[in-house]
Amino acid sequence: MVTCLADLMRPSVGFSAIRLLERAGCRVTVPEQQTCCGQPAYNSGEIDAAVPVAQAVIETFEPFDYVVIPSGSCAGMLSHHYPALFEGEWRERALALSAKTWELTRFLTEVALLPAPKRAALEAAVTYHDGCAGLREMGIQQQPRQLLQEQCGVQVQELTENQVCCGFGGTFCARMPEISGKMADDKLNHAVASGAKVLAGGDLGCLLHLAGRAKRRGLDLEIRHIAELLAGNPKGPGIGEGRQ
Amino acid sequence: MKVASQDFLQQAHEALRAKDKVERRDLLGQFMPAARDAAANAYGDFDGLRAHMKRVRGHTTEHLAHYLQQFEEAAVAHGNQVHFAATAEQLNSTVLSICQTHNARRVAKGKSMVTEETGLNELLLKAGLEVLETDLGEYIIQQAGEAPSHIVGPAFHKSLAEVRELFLAKHKLGERALESVSDIVEEARGVLRERFLAADVGIIGANALIAEHGTTMLVTNEGNGDLCANLPPVLIICTTFERLLPRAEDAMALQRLLVRSATGQSHTCYTSFYSGPRREDDVDGPLETHIILLDNKRSDILASDYHEILDCIRCGACLNHCPIYIGVGGHAYGWVYPGPMGSVLTPLLTSLEQSHDLPNACTSCGRCAEVCPANIPLPDLLRDLRQEESAQQLKPARWRRGLRLHAWLLRQPVLYQRLTGWSMSALGLLGKRRGAFRRMPFASGWTSQRDFPAPEAGGTFMRQYAARKRRGGRRG
Incomplete structure (x- = not known):
């Protein structure tokens, strides 16, 4: 999932994440219909407006093995807050999404490991x-x-x-x-x-x-x-x- | 106490302008968390203790009627008089009538947030009584005519120089230097000792009510609570039912959590248990003791989705760890309880209408919940209050409309991507040279403090990604 801020403000974050995941051996798809995880409405207390956004995200990402996000807060939204929004069948679907959602750096250190780099060290503090x-x-x-x-x-x-x-x-x-x-x-x-x-x-x-x-x-x-x-x-x- | 939480933003603005106070609070925000962490780590399984206490509190709440009755019966058996006060006014009038029954003129008070909540001092003063706060911090702010800025250290906002000026102005003791902290403490001690001995009534709070023995527990560092409790002939303990715990050992577990979380000590200088009035062979102690249990909407909170806030043990750790509390200080919150716990309690104990900015004074950073010894999910409770703010239509209408329109747009991916694709390309082009905008329509909240970074040139991710896929498709 490419976060809404990466999509709008910093596309190179999305492309960098794709490159890293491919380097780690993953096949990467960014679904066309993805937009945003719904945090702005959720955190501001507009919960009923956030619920259909969450449902759309759950549906969009159901077909994939892993959902990797270059953001701790969006990953936290999917992992921790979506399941709390629902009961019954949707809660099960939210929990299934939660279980396969990863923040990028954790995914690259625990699931799909990055190979050693072939380039020179970054000269920066x-x-x-x-x-x-x-x-x-x-x-x-x-x-x-x-x-x-x-x-x-x-x-x-x-x-x-x-x-x-x-x-x-x-x-x-x-x-x-x-x-x-x-x-x-x-x-x-x-x-x-x-x-x-x-x-x-x-x-x-x-x-x-x-x-x-x-x-x-x-x-x-x-x-x-x-x-x-x-x-x-x-x-x-x-x-x-x-x-x- | 009068509620001024509706002016939170203005009060915060003023607090941020007083640079010396900002620096004092920044130091507090570094020192207190370091002290708390060191104490929690030295204890060992602090998280295990937190989980244990959560279970004890849950059990107590579930069997509240039983333990309340047990406490009352045991307390009465020791000779205490137990009163229930449904409202702040009832607590105040009960205290006043006890004072009047004894023709009391002078009241010595230990630190009590409950009586801050009910505004007791104001009523007693109006009735012609002399009321003296004896906790050093409370004494200082009483002399200065201020409210507490912190629930543990009421005068944390005062510098040594300010306290010195205050004492020189208020105490008619002639020429003294009062240059060191110990000079100042010594002076307050001298003034207070006289007053303890002269007091007709002592008033204190409680950190725990122990059901099995009908006793109350109080932790202090100054010993002023014990003097208030033991020297005057009449003692009144003002407290609330959520301090109730089944056994003395539960109170000890609470004490371990409370003190480490509050001040980073392993125990305070004094941990006292009060059982009741002086018995026949006792050499000292009050002749008459009263325990007043205040409700003030707590029964409603208990029955609501916010019941976990009643597990709060008033340690102040959430204040010390909250960057917003550290930023603006306690007075900005406009009532008795500031910081994260106060931003939950104030709307519930006063009204959300008056205080709906407080639940918004939160970035959901989660640091308060991380250290809360009672494991209260403070950020979740604050979010729930923001939801209520929206439901009661207290949120500024343009915010609400904007957020809802945005959420709707998110579910129209084609339209969303067309709109954002166009506007981000335009912004990217406009901002290419400088990389950021000083001003931006509809974003004055953002640009009042910061530039608005321009989007990267080349259009949105989704637009570029679709173009790459098309190119890839042609190639393939």
């Missing part, structure tokens, strides 16, 4: 932001660090307070922008203090929010999704950066 849903709902913590080490030869320079939220929170960031901005600043200040030039993460929501704030503050940080780094030395601009 990298820090990593753990998205909260990935960290707490999907158990994603050591996997991206391990992959960055094995695939890119990069040792992550850790952020202080790396288990604290960056302040994105879906609609929260627009409904309470001032508080959200303060939280982004804390995260970005830690990133700058880490000495890293690249801030990587597994969730585009967090990354777009942080990149937008970094741009506003004029910080010199390249912000990228981890799939872009793992798939090969990325050449295009980082998130929110221009082409000049």
